[in-house]
Amino acid sequence: MSLKAFHVIFITAASAMCVGFGLWMLRDYRTPEGSAGDLAWAIGGFVVGAGLLVYERFFLKKLKSVSYL
Amino acid sequence: MDIPYTSKPRPDTGLYNAKVGIWLFLASEVMLFGALFSSYILLRVGALEENWPHGLLNIPIGTFNTAVLIISSVTVVMAWASLKMKQFGRFKIFQAITVLCALAFLGIKSFEYKDKFTHYEVWKTDGTRMTGHIEGNPMFLTKAKLVAAGKDKIEFLADPHHYSEGKLKIGAQSGEHKHVEIAIGDIKRLSAFVPAHSTYFAIYFTLTALHALHVLGGAIVIGFLFGPGSKMWHTDPDRFTNRVEVAGLFWHFVDLVWIFLFPVLYLL
Numbered sequence: 001m002s003l004k005a006f007h008v009i010f011i012t013a014a015s016a017m018c019v020g021f022g023l024w025m026l027r028d029y030r031t032p033e034g035s036a037g038d039l040a041w042a043i044g045g046f047v048v049g050a051g052l053l054v055y056e057r058f059f060l061k062k063l064k065s066v067s068y069l
Numbered sequence: 070m071d072i073p074y075t076s077k078p079r080p081d082t083g084l085y086n087a088k089v090g091i092w093l094f095l096a097s098e099v100m101l102f103g104a105l106f107s108s109y110i111l112l113r114v115g116a117l118e119e120n121w122p123h124g125l126l127n128i129p130i131g132t133f134n135t136a137v138l139i140i141s142s143v144t145v146v147m148a149w150a151s152l153k154m155k156q157f158g159r160f161k162i163f164q165a166i167t168v169l170c171a172l173a174f175l176g177i178k179s180f181e182y183k184d185k186f187t188h189y190e191v192w193k194t195d196g197t198r199m200t201g202h203i204e205g206n207p208m209f210l211t212k213a214k215l216v217a218a219g220k221d222k223i224e225f226l227a228d229p230h231h232y233s234e235g236k237l238k239i240g241a242q243s244g245e246h247k248h249v250e251i252a253i254g255d256i257k258r259l260s261a262f263v264p265a266h267s268t269y270f271a272i273y274f275t276l277t278a279l280h281a282l283h284v285l286g287g288a289i290v291i292g293f294l295f296g297p298g299s300k301m302w303h304t305d306p307d308r309f310t311n312r313v314e315v316a317g318l319f320w321h322f323v324d325l326v327w328i329f330l331f332p333v334l335y336l337l
Contacts, residue, residue: 003149003321007146010324010328013325041132
């Protein structure tokens with residue numbers, strides 16, 4: 001597996017982690033102790049998660065000629 | 070005689086030597102970290118809720134460190150892609166940013182460690198427990214050390230909530246720190262947040278210190294390829310590009326470990 005393939009796997013995992021983080025912070029926000037800061041973290045997590053997927057598409061286009069092996 | 074397949078792939082495997090080597094090494098690393106992750110999960114699910122410290126790690130700092138590592142994984146792959154496109158100058162820039170990110174990660178981690186070494190838990194003889202800081206922010210104090218130093222009391226700045234009250238209470242940061250004076254005779258046990266404090270901190274420091282050592286090792290290799298090792302670009306560019314790819318594969322593994330460590334240690 002080349003660095004290109006491993007990078008795609010890593011960015012996918014990082015994006016999933018960001019979305020999971022966003023969901024976790026959203027859950028904290030919905031508790032009685034939740035604050036606006038928790039909501040901001042949740043939105044940040046979703047935005048970064050989506051941003052990473054956009055970057056992944058750009059990366060795959062840019063390195064189209066490089067092998068996955 | 071030259072060693073074959075250092076830059077060109079072997080026809081039967083389709084891989085050059087170093088790539089086979091790094092993947093075998095990474096397979097052993099998966100087993101190492103996998104065993105530690107499994108240990109953590111088994112200890113976590115078997116622990117009593119009130120005895121498992123949670124909510125004690127700083128989520129904004131951990132999130133920032135995660136971002137630093139994600140950025141470094143982008144720059145390390147960009148450095149390799151620059152070499153593929155024969156742009157040595159761009160390679161140098163991306164490689165330098167990767168090393169800086171690694172150093173930033175280690176700097177922030179050491180700051181986090183220092184914060185834990187000056188944060189204490191006191192188990193009192195009446196059965197109550199409290200966490201907080203001792204006046205003067207000393208590191209690694211224990212009851213035995215206080216007795217040996219001839220102290221008869223400590224000035225303690227207690228946290229508003231103990232971790233046994235739940236993660237959300239600690240995270241909310243509601244309430245005020247209380248300044249209390251505790252007589253040494255009233256202390257059953259005193260420990261900073263060090264590996265000896267509890268099972269949680271033992272596994273926390275084992276996992277994060279092992280990961281930090283990998284970051285340091287990766288930074289040294291990437292730094293070498295940025296500096297003296299980059300001379301090879303002028304004599305054997307294909308082999309040099311392969312070396313950068315192998316270093317990048319290791320770096321991605323280190324970053325991927327953190328992607329799993331961060332939610333497990335900081336959130337759960």
